[in-house]
Amino acid sequence: ATETGTVKGTYMDKLMFHSNNNFTLTKKVKIGLNFNYDHYEKPGERSEYYSVKIPGALRSDPISAAWDDYTNFYGEVYYSQAATNPALSIYLAQKEKYLGNRAMGNFYLQIDDILTPGLSFRSQFGTIMDFDDQKSYSPEYYITPTQKNDESSLYQKRAYGLNWVNTNYFSYNKAVDKLNINATLGMELQASKWSDVWATGYDVPENEDLQYLSAHKDAVKFGLGGGASESRLSSTFLRGNFSWDNKYVITATIRADGSSKFTPEKRWGYFPSVAASWNMHNEEFMAGSSDILQTLKLRAGWGVVGNQSSAGNFDYVSSVNGGYIYALNGVPVEGAVQEQLANTELTWEGAEQINFGVDFGLLNNRLTGTVDYFIRNTNDMILQRPIPMYAGKKKPAVNAGTMQNKGIEITLGYAETKGDFRYDVGFNLTFIKNEVTSLAGGDPIRGGSAGRMGNSTKTEVGREIAYFYGYETDGIFKTQDQLDAHAKDGVAIQPNAGLGDVIFRDLNDDGKITELDMTYLGSASPAMTGGFNANLSYKGFDMVLFINGSYGNEIVNAMYQTLYSSKMFECNISQDMAVNHWSPENPTSDVPRLDAADLNKNTENFSDLYVENGSYLRVKNLQFGYTLQATLTSKIHVKNLRVFASFDNLLTFTKYSGLDPELFGLYGDPFHYGVDMVNYPQPRTYSVGLNLTL
Numbered sequence: 001a002t003e004t005g006t007v008k009g010t011y012m013d014k015l016m017f018h019s020n021n022n023f024t025l026t027k028k029v030k031i032g033l034n035f036n037y038d039h040y041e042k043p044g045e046r047s048e049y050y051s052v053k054i055p056g057a058l059r060s061d062p063i064s065a066a067w068d069d070y071t072n073f074y075g076e077v078y079y080s081q082a083a084t085n086p087a088l089s090i091y092l093a094q095k096e097k098y099l100g101n102r103a104m105g106n107f108y109l110q111i112d113d114i115l116t117p118g119l120s121f122r123s124q125f126g127t128i129m130d131f132d133d134q135k136s137y138s139p140e141y142y143i144t145p146t147q148k149n150d151e152s153s154l155y156q157k158r159a160y161g162l163n164w165v166n167t168n169y170f171s172y173n174k175a176v177d178k179l180n181i182n183a184t185l186g187m188e189l190q191a192s193k194w195s196d197v198w199a200t201g202y203d204v205p206e207n208e209d210l211q212y213l214s215a216h217k218d219a220v221k222f223g224l225g226g227g228a229s230e231s232r233l234s235s236t237f238l239r240g241n242f243s244w245d246n247k248y249v250i251t252a253t254i255r256a257d258g259s260s261k262f263t264p265e266k267r268w269g270y271f272p273s274v275a276a277s278w279n280m281h282n283e284e285f286m287a288g289s290s291d292i293l294q295t296l297k298l299r300a301g302w303g304v305v306g307n308q309s310s311a312g313n314f315d316y317v318s319s320v321n322g323g324y325i326y327a328l329n330g331v332p333v334e335g336a337v338q339e340q341l342a343n344t345e346l347t348w349e350g351a352e353q354i355n356f357g358v359d360f361g362l363l364n365n366r367l368t369g370t371v372d373y374f375i376r377n378t379n380d381m382i383l384q385r386p387i388p389m390y391a392g393k394k395k396p397a398v399n400a401g402t403m404q405n406k407g408i409e410i411t412l413g414y415a416e417t418k419g420d421f422r423y424d425v426g427f428n429l430t431f432i433k434n435e436v437t438s439l440a441g442g443d444p445i446r447g448g449s450a451g452r453m454g455n456s457t458k459t460e461v462g463r464e465i466a467y468f469y470g471y472e473t474d475g476i477f478k479t480q481d482q483l484d485a486h487a488k489d490g491v492a493i494q495p496n497a498g499l500g501d502v503i504f505r506d507l508n509d510d511g512k513i514t515e516l517d518m519t520y521l522g523s524a525s526p527a528m529t530g531g532f533n534a535n536l537s538y539k540g541f542d543m544v545l546f547i548n549g550s551y552g553n554e555i556v557n558a559m560y561q562t563l564y565s566s567k568m569f570e571c572n573i574s575q576d577m578a579v580n581h582w583s584p585e586n587p588t589s590d591v592p593r594l595d596a597a598d599l600n601k602n603t604e605n606f607s608d609l610y611v612e613n614g615s616y617l618r619v620k621n622l623q624f625g626y627t628l629q630a631t632l633t634s635k636i637h638v639k640n641l642r643v644f645a646s647f648d649n650l651l652t653f654t655k656y657s658g659l660d661p662e663l664f665g666l667y668g669d670p671f672h673y674g675v676d677m678v679n680y681p682q683p684r685t686y687s688v689g690l691n692l693t694l
Contacts, residue, residue, distance in 0.1 A: 006683045007053050009090040015039040028112045036104040044096025044136055053093070054659070054678045057086040059562050061571035068143075076143050079571035085147075096136040103129045118173040123166075130161035139206050151218070154211055157198035165190045169237075178245040183238075190233040197226035231313045232260040249277045259308040262347055263316050269348035273303025295361030295368070300354075307349040310382035315397040318342040340394040341387070347399060351378045369412040376405045377437070383670075386445060401439040403465060407432035421538045429530040434464040447671025450558040452569075456606050457671055466665075466673040468521040468556060470606035471513070472505040476582055476592055487511075494600060500582030500593025501566075501600040504607065513605075521608045524665065524674020526615075527552025544623040555614035557658050558677045560603065564591070567598040614674065616654035616661040622647045640693040648685040 003012045015038070022032040065075035066087035074088040106126040114121055136155040142148045169186025200223035201216030216222060237255035252274045258267045280286055280296040322336040355374035361367065380399035387395055413426030439445070439461055447466060448457035458469035477483045477499050486493050486503065488511030494504065507517045531548040563574040582589040592602045603609075625644035633641045654661045659681040666672040 006681060007090075009043060009053075009094055011042060013041040028114075030108075030110040032106075032108045032110075034104075034106040036102075038100070038102045038104075040098075040100045042098050044093045044098060044134075053086055053089050054680070055559065055562075056084055056089050058559060058678065059572055060086055071143070073141065074143065076147060085143075092138065095139065097134070099133040099135075101131040120171050120173075121169075122171070123168045125164070125166045127162070127164040130159070132159040132161075133157075134159070135211070137204070137206075137211055151202050152204050152206060153200055153202050154204040154213060154216065155198065155200045156213060157196055159194070159196035161192075161194045163190075163192045180243040182241040182243075184240075185238050187237070188233075188235040190235075191230070192232075193228075193230040195226070195228035197224075199224045229313045230260075233308070234258045245282070247279050247282045249279075251275045253303070257306050257308075257348075259311075259348070261308050261311045261313055261315065263344050266316075266345065266347035269306040269308075269350065271304045271306045271350070273301065273305075275299065275301035275303070293360065293362060294365045295359060297359040299357040299359070299372075302352075302354045304350050304352045307351065307382070310349060311346060311397055315340075316342060316344050316346050319394075338393065341391075341396040343396050343398055345399070346382070346397055347380060349378065349380050349382045349399065351376055353377075366416050367412070367414050369410070371411075372409040374405075374407065374409070378403045378405075383445070385442070386447075399440070400442060400445075401461075402437045404435050404437050405432055422536070424535040425533070427530060427532040429528060431528050432525070434525045436461055436463060436465055445671060447669065448556065448666075448673075448675045450666060450672075450675055450677045451561055452604070453558050453561045453610070454606055456556050456558075456610065456675060457673065459671065463520070464523050464525045466671050467523040467525075468554060468611055468674070470518055470521050470608065470610070472507065472517075472519055472521070473607050473609055474503040474505050475590060477501055477503060478582070478587055478589075496599035498593070498595070498600070499584075499587075500589075501595070502592050502602045502605075502607070502609070504605065521611050522554035524553050524555065524614065526550040531620075540627045540629060542625045542627070544621065544625075545619070546621040547617065548620050549615070549617035551615045553614040554611050554674065555656055555658065555661060555663070556610050556675045557612050557656075558610070558675055559658070560610045564603055564609070565598075566592050566595045566600075566602040568594065568596070612657060613655045614661050616652060616656065618649065618653070618662065619647075619651040620649065622650050638692065638694060640691070642691040644689055644691070646685075646687045646689070648687075649682050650684060 001014045001016075003014070005011055017035075017037040019033075019035045021034070022030065024030050060077060061079040064077045064079070064085065066085065067073075068075040074085050074091065077085050104127070106124065108122060108124045110120065110122050112120045134155075134157040138149055138153045138155075140149055140152040142150075165188065167186065167188045169184055171182070171184045174181045199213050201213045201218075202221045203217040204211055204213075204215050235255060235257045237253065239251070239253040241249070241251045243249045252272075254270070254272045257269050257271065259269075260267070277297055277299040280298060281290070281294060286293070286296065318341060319339045320336045321339045322334070324335050324337055325332050326335055327333070353374055353376040355372055357370060357372040359368075359370045361369075379402045381401050381403060382397055383400040384395040385398045385400055387393065407430060409428065409430045411426065411428040413424070415424040416422070436459055439459070444458050444460035446455040446458055446469075448468075449455050456468055456470060457466040459465050459467075477486070477497060480499065483497065483499060486497070488506070488509070491511055493506050493511055494501070494513055497503075504513045505517065506513060507519055510516070528551045529549070530551075531546065533547075534543070534545040536543045562569070562572070564577050565573060577591060577594075580586065580589050580591045582591060582593040595602075598604065623644055623646040625642050627640065627642040630640075633639065652661070658676050658679065660679050662682065663676055663679040664673065665675045666677055
């Protein structure tokens with residue numbers, strides 16, 4: 001299959017194979033083997049800020065030609081000195097190829113009634129093998145003395161990854177009078193291994209058939225490198241479930257996990273949990289309400305879940321890089337440099353949660369619902385703690401504090417059948433409050449930078465993680481009287497401001513704008529998230545609808561630094577800025593002026609002008625189908641035949657001006673939560689197909 005991306009030049013070719021096999025050897029012994037193979041090919045995607053296609057297209061000045069007919073090559077970018085011609089970026093990305101091969105296999109052995117009825121054993125082994133090949137060719141080209149590549153190069157990397165997991169456990173089921181017992185005792189081993197080797201050759205022919213590393217002509221600059229990493233996880237677990245008379249249920253679990261990501265002294269974590277439920281509807285005193293209330297269950301639980309995925313494989317040791325040359329007494333000596341600080345105290349992150357819930361069913365369980373209240377305290381959070389730049393090292397991983405999430409989850413559903421018509425509708429709402437409760441005595445953590453925009457988030461005790469932190473604004477200076485009045489004790493608060501410049505609020509009232517005036521500007525943490533689903537069917541026709549959304553969250557639109565730049569640094573601005581900016585001829589405008597100097601730092605200062613309403617409602621999926629009657633399909637020896645049309649991301653309702661409000665943030669980094677540097681939009685997809693059962 002070939003998928004074409006939204007952006008020109010993006011695609012993915014796929015080849016997939018799937019096999020699912022289950023065998024019953026005896027009444028008590030079963031085995032199974034599942035196998036999947038995926039192969040894909042796609043072009044490269046440049047990750048450097050000034051070379052990414054969408055941001056590059058938005059930044060490039062509008063008068064530069066994509067193609068120059070005179071030179072028969074991509075056109076010169078006249079004014080956006082820091083940008084790359086976006087058409088050239090697409091061309092260069094097509095010189096990069098990513099080939100991926102993934103093989104996945106799962107095997108299981110199930111033996112029932114070992115020695116005694118109810119005692120069973122199951123062993124599972126699953127593995128994922130990845131073989132990747134990346135080939136990136138940078139051709140020689142010349143557009144101008146500053147827009148050129150003097151020497152071609154070929155970069156090629158081969159990577160290999162192996163992940164496997166082996167689970168073995170005994171389970172025992174026993175019923176004694178009204179007591180039902182289910183117990184599980186098991187262990188699990190996991191391993192992950194990765195390695196790669198790469199090389200770069202220079203002055204390589206552009207002919208694709210001759211693009212081999214052995215074809216390079218500059219042996220002196222030839223580069224070679226590689227790396228390897230691995231991790232292991234060992235787990236033992238015991239779980240018991242006890243049910244009495246289908247009324248009272250108690251479940252208890254204890255597990256011990258040992259991770260190679262920590263030192264032997266910190267390697268093991270122990271994580272217990274217990275839960276209880278009460279089926280009140282089965283009590284005799286509820287018999288009188290059984291005609292209305294068919295289900296009523298109360299639930300409560302407490303438990304701790306461990307997390308080691310946020311830690312690197314070797315964060316507890318100091319990493320050292322070699323290949324550095326230094327002259328000692330005039331003699332070149334090869335050496336190494338420490339790359340990252342060690343943290344031998346790094347240990348498991350633990351999330352302790354307590355929850356209370358109720359499940360109910362009314363009207364013969366046509367109306368069902370659940371309500372859950374939970375408090376989740378994450379302790380010993382594993383974070384990359386910022387250190388001063390002069391340290392010259394990567395940020396070490398530390399257990400830097402605690403965080404609390406508490407909230408309510410509500411789910412309601414209604415299903416009914418009337419003749420040939422059946423419908424099933426439901427919705428869910430989640431309200432969560434996030435708060436950092438400790439940073440282990442450390443200073444607040446800043447983050448969220450993108451491009452020339454400085455830090456935009458701040459994490460400190462008493463607030464949600466990575467809230468937006470910057471300057472509040474109060475419009476722009478539209479009159480001279482307004483500019484003159486913006487002073488304290490006769491001294492201008494913003495001495496470099498002019499008419500049309502942004503008014504920054506002096507929150508500490510010291511008569512000047514400094515970092516002490518920065519404040520809370522919102523958060524990417526939504527006040528509410530939710531979804532709605534509907535399944536309708538009438539005779540052979542059916543419809544499926546799914547809607548999701550969030551409310552009460554903000555997004556930092558990092559492209560504001562370009563599209564509303566007063567100094568036009570990138571030489572392209574938004575139509576709104578170009579047409580509606582303040583000027584003597586447009587004195588009532590709320591859009592800042594154009595000023596090549598921008599001494600007031602209208603866009604250089606991160607402010608609430610970057611922060612937008614991130615709430616949205618999206619029709620995630622809409623599907624229509626029709627299933628042919630069995631009397632028709634039987635004539636062609638088909639058990640079932642359904643045709644359908646499906647629409648993904650059909651409609652989005654939002655006030656956010658960016659391309660897509662449904663995002664996490666840059667780099668998957670929690671300190672960049674909600675920061676959007678032109679998030680690649682989710683495509684609106686239309687598809688038709690059929691489901692066939694022979």
